[in-house]
Amino acid sequence: MKLTIEVIEEFGEVLLPAVELFAEKPLVNIYTDVTKMNLLKQQLLKMPKVYVHAHEEGHYERLTVEETFQFYLKLHNMDDSVETLMKAFGLEQFKKIRVNELTSGERQVLSFLKAYVQRKEAIILIEPFQNLQQVERKVLMHLIIQIQLAGKKVVLLSNNLEHLINSEGEILRLDEEGLHKMDVKEEQQEQGQGSIETIQLKIEKIPTKKNEKIILFxxxxxxxxxxxxxxxxxxxxxxxxxxxxxxxxxxxxxxxxxxxxxxxxxxxxxxxxxxxxxxxxxxxxxxxxxxxxxxxxxxxxxxxxxxxxxxx
Amino acid sequence: MNISVKRIQAIFMKDYKEFSRNYVISSVVLMPLVLALFYGRVGSNSIDMYFLPLNITLSMVTTYVQACLIAEEKERNTLRGLMMSPASTFDILFGKSLLVFLMTGIILAVSCYLVGFAPKQIIVIALALALSTAFYLALGTICGLFTKSIMEASLAVLPVMIIFTFGPLALALGEDHLLYKIVEVLPSTQLIRLAELSQANAAFTELIGAFSIITAWTAGAIAISVVLFNKRTKDL
The missing domain is CATH 2.40.50.1020 (LytTr DNA-binding domain)
Structure with a gap:
């Protein structure tokens, strides 16, 4: 499957390049800035095969967590057990609690349920890890893997490189010219090989450091x-x-x-x-x-x- | 269009739980009952007087609650989740309307009892009230789709109340008045006419006129609400 994004220009300046998001791999991470992300989102929202998950998703505040799970599972004709799914979301201890009493992080995890139950071919997640705690991020990462196992493609969009590095799959950088692959290597590996050796090999890449990761340009x-x-x-x-x-x-x-x-x-x-x-x-x-x-x-x-x- | 009872039930249960826990909106239900009790005690005995609390129920409860239910979904950004689900327009609108429809039915029945109105042809009156309920539901849906929050929705319901509930009162102006002719075709006026004829034990053929006018209003309102809803689905 292929998602074609059209170019957007303003006053002769390219705001968003024409790109094709090849969702060949089950998980693609795209690193870009907020402007491009919003323009991208507008186009993706119009595509019928795609579900875009963003922050503004709301909740039925007066339902309990358990009732919310029951509702969305029934609405999407899913036969999953409510109990197991609540465990997977790490929310089983809140099952009798109303949604309006949850913390913002917990609500964000709960709203991910909507993306989880979708039956579209591709799920686009916009800044899914923002404002989340470490534990909640892990829960989300685990759920994203489950979505992939169900045969759906996942595209993660973020303007925070750190969030993308922690997820698996390849990282692409989107700028005015298009998509570029980013080489990210684990720092530990790098140290194991020894940096002197790298220089001796005359590798024509420039190592930079961001958030404890080494990025090669x-x-x-x-x-x-x-x-x-x-x-x-x-x-x-x-x-x-x-x-x-x-x-x-x-x-x-x-x-x-x-x-x-x-x-x-x-x-x-x-x-x-x-x-x-x-x-x-x-x-x-x-x-x-x-x-x-x-x-x-x-x-x-x-x-x-x-x-x-x-x-x- | 695929109709799924499971999905309709899911939406119905969700709305029921939300509604019963939202005291601000659910307390509105008591208002027409109090009015009906009041009119019953005053000792009114004309059909006009019987139907005033009934018509108030239809606009205050049916239209208002339906508009609030839909506006609340929009206010909290949950309507998109519904529209993106495999549920069809029919599933969503029917599931949402079912709750208010049943509630209206109960309140209308209790109001009839409190106000002391005993229909002679109970099936005819029930049918007419059910049709009117569907009309007011569609109006509520339209109000809800046009507004963005519960606040706006409660304002949008006001014109509906003034025109459809208090419109029949303009009949007192006399047959020559311009307003009379306009007000005469309103579904609420026709509902009262129908009840008057029915209480006088009219034959069914005499009632067809009033029935067809109410049906036309209902069909029109439902068509508009469905078109509006589908339009919303597309320009997400």
């Missing part, structure tokens, strides 16, 4: 790299990822990928440079394409070097 994905007070940040599609390598190490590694040390604390991907702006005789900056407002400073000493490379 392909050099062409990177917009620019910045060093702020000794800390190095790799910018990909407007997002900063801390990197443990120093600027000079990165410069050496990225030199043959068309990266250029344009400033004492900046390395820029020349492939992405659209314009060289000269403010005054002594102050220049580089404007990057796609992202629109991004500008990277260019020192005067580096200008001649740049001119040589570009061939002006």
């Amino acid at each position: 392909n050099p062409p994905e990177i917009d620019y790299i910045e060093s702020v007070e000794g800390e190095v940040f790799v910018y990909v599609a407007g997002e900063a990822y801390p990197c443990t390598l120093t600027l000079s190490e990165l410069e050496k590694r990225l030199h043959h990928f068309g990266f250029f040390r344009c400033h004492r604390s900046y390395i820029v991907n020349l492939q992405k440079v659209r314009e060289i702006i000269s403010w005054t005789r002594n102050s220049y900056s580089l404007s990057l394409q796609g992202t629109g407002k991004l500008e990277v400073p260019l020192s005067r000493t580096k200008l001649s070097e740049l001119k040589e490379i570009v061939g002006i």
Whole structure:
């Protein structure tokens, strides 16, 4: 099955690229920002084969938890036992309690019941783990696996990478240009192999660290790299990822990928440079394409070097 | 269209439990009974007077509660869950209406007793009241679908009450008045006419006129509510 998303533009700027969500794998995680997520949601809501589960789902406040389970199971003609399902949702101790007395996290888990009983081909979950406690997240993760076992596809959408990393399945990043695969490896594995070895192998990926996970970026994905007070940040599609390598190490590694040390604390991907702006005789900056407002400073000493490379 | 008794029952039970625990709305049910008791004690004996509490029941209980039930689903964003379920439009609307229909039936019967109205042709009156109930249910559904919260729904019910319940009172203005002609075709007026004829032991053929007008109103209102509901389902 295939979900075709149409492109959305505003004032010539691409807000949402045309993508095809191939739900070949049973679980796909998509990492994107709130604007794209909302645009995506609007389109997905219109698709008949898809169920979109978002936060605004409400409850019948005056029913008890048990009655809510009974109602949705009957409504969807499911023969599952109410007791076992309540256990799976981790809500069996609340079965006689009315929904309006639950905490917000418990309510959120309960509203997941609606996604669970759906018989659509694909279930889209928007920020399912937001504001949940660790235990509740585990419950939800377990339920998502059960949905997959029932033969349905699951797409997780989130703007919090941490939530997606904790789930299984591949992680895709959605930006103006489309979907990109994200390489995520467990930190423990990395340490086991030894990071020196990685460098010796000359792996052409840039490791960054976010939320205790190491994310590897392909050099062409990177917009620019910045060093702020000794800390190095790799910018990909407007997002900063801390990197443990120093600027000079990165410069050496990225030199043959068309990266250029344009400033004492900046390395820029020349492939992405659209314009060289000269403010005054002594102050220049580089404007990057796609992202629109991004500008990277260019020192005067580096200008001649740049001119040589570009061939002006 | 697939009709599932199981789903209708599920919706009915859910609404029954919710309704019985919502004292703000369920206490409205007592209002017409108090009125009926009052009119009964005052000693009214014309059909007009008998039917005033009955017509109030139809708008205050039937339309109001139905509108609130649907508006509450919208207010809490649970209507989408219903629409996304395999339940058909018929399942949902019938399941939701069943509760209010049964309740209206009980209240109407008790009101008739309290007000001292003893129908001579009980089947004819019951049929007419059932048809009217269906009409007011459809009106309630329309009110509920047009509004977003219980608050708005209770306001939207007001015009229904003024036009359909108190409309027949305008008959007192006399046959020459413009309002008279308009009010005459209202289902509530026709209900009173029908009851008057029926109490005078009229033959069934004489009642056909009033019956057909009420049926036409009912069919029209049901059609509009179903179309509106389906439209809502589509532009989710």
